[in-house]
Amino acid sequence: VQRFSATQTDDLLAICEEGTADFIGATTGNPYHVLTPALVSRSTILKLEPLSIEEMEQVVRRGMTHLQNNGVHIALTAPQIRVIAGRSGGDARHALTALESLAVGHERGTVTVTDAMLEELYAAAPVNHDRSGDAHYDVVSAFVKSMRGSDPDATLYWLARLIHGGEDPRYIARRIMIHASEDVGLADNTALQTAVAAAQAVEKIGYPEAQIVLAHAALHIARAPKSMSACRGISAALQYVATQPAASVPPHLRDAHYKGAQALGHVG
Template sequence: MEPDLFTAAAEERREKDPAASPLAVRMRPRTLDEVVGQRHLLKPGSPLRRLVGEGAPGPAGPSSVILWGPPGTGKTTLAYVVSQATNKRFVELSAITAGVKEVRAVIDGARRASGGYGTETVLFLDEIHRFSKAQQDSLLPAVENRWVTLIAATTENPYFSVISPLLSRSLLLTLEPLTDDDVRDLVRRALTDERGLKGAVTLPEDTEAHLLRIAGGDARRALTALEAAAGAALAKGESEIGLETLEETVDRAAVKYDRSGDQHYDVASALIKSIRGSDVDAALHYLARMIEAGEDPRFIARRLMISASEDIGLADPHALPLAVAAAQAVAMIGFPEAALTLAHATIALALAPKSNSATLAIGAALEDVRKGLAGPVPPHLRDGHYRGAARLGHAQGYVYPHDVPGAIAAQQYAPDALKDRRYYEPTRYGAESRYADVVERVRERLRGAPAPTRAREREREEPREP
């Protein structure tokens, strides 16, 4: 049986009763000009424009396209627009449910459609990263022989998840997350468009703001929530979607949090102060408020990195690498999974021993410098790698620490005006207790105290019997 019969039947039903389709489907762009966001892909003369036949004709390019980007950024939409613009039949498969058998059936159908009807096929394969190497190999003949225009979508880095032969034969397009402005444009279009809600309801500013927050840059999520809320409002006999109606519909309360206002800074401050105070539960509460309000996860990660140095420091030297690793992970995976990474880091930082000695030390050093308390660098520390340095006394008398026992040379490093200045005052918390013992011994050696014998060293390190 020809697959076109099913496609035609589905199209016929949609044409007779467009309202039967979900709002996200009805509002699917029909041309590239209707696509929101992805401006870098839609510029005149771009590969995507050329793919749909716009611009000057040129040599045939790849017949396979890989769309890489987060959910809800328009991967399915772009595949559909390509099929519409090129008058090709559109077949959609998901790698979650389809296997080699289903792919081959589509390819066979495409060959019959091309030979019997002169109709070319766009095969949209969603989540191609879930296909095994063997399953991806099965696509190569269709791509090489141009039996189908393959458009594959993935949320994973294709250089790691797509086989090289397929990647080399494909045009790789990277989709960027939609901004709030992009989603707002789409929502407002859906409210008034004949394919959408046709002006049946309005959306007040506070409700729109909450809708954008829960959408999180996902156009499909925004339209799905809008459609459900519009239905609930109309069922109540209301022509306006109130905030309460949207909250009830999506089962998510509106968080009082303005990403560009006071709440942004107040909640961020409360998060850091809760970590500083070791209240892990309060820290998680504020973290959850920021996540739920759609805060940029990179902003949260940056605050955690600052906290690791400012409030934990040497009491737990592993805190900063952990926070940096969390920030890197967040940048790679994004929400919603990034919430787990941020929670992991927040808990670890809140429960870590605390020390602000590094903060106080650099603060005191900066204060002296700003007051002009500096002085010339001691001559023996100056650069001696140039002709005439010895004549000036530069680098003369410098003792190379690795040449003396203990690798600590009794010599002056600070300028004369600061030679007795002490900036770093370690605490006895966590791992920093070790530094508290070490720094005093080092300072003694720098002042000229003799290196201790092994017996004296053990005596200082081991507690005496009472």
């Protein structure tokens, strides 16, 4: 249903309100993002969780049985089945697609799968990162929180996920710059310098070398001491300005560079 236009969604809403039909839909995105609030408010949202490794192994075995019933026997060892189950990300469709790929070109007979065949199959494994949906924001959030939490290993992992998913290096660099001030701030003034330099560097060199620059800057943030005084301070000041009457500038803080300023009490 994430493919529906606004007009189609409005038409669907009218049908649901009239009781003409029951709406049962599925989406790979967050329904709160891809559907209108009106339609969401009239729907019961059910979240489908990724399958466990054990459940995925059952899916693989059932897929093997289905192929065997159609004349193709896929010979997989238990460890190989577990590899397919683990590399499918809890999505049965990925596991079944892997089996079908292994069976390509074998209409009949036995296909003995080797470890090399599996390595080739997953050489370019798909990554759940669409740069616009939940996966994008979840991975970015994990990356940022790993830097904030001073976890270098997790920082590199989530950075790698962003890079492997095709994220724009300039976007990653901007996130690093933001958190250099927001999370590190005055505790290490060189963090912002590193982040700005990284942003300038990725503009000039791009991938693949930009990944080293991004890792350098991200690790600086992750390993640096943390201070949110700048972030919290300006937030509190803005809140005060927005809710309190504007104060007059004290005489000793006013501009006093012009002739006659002292006569007005502006001592500067």
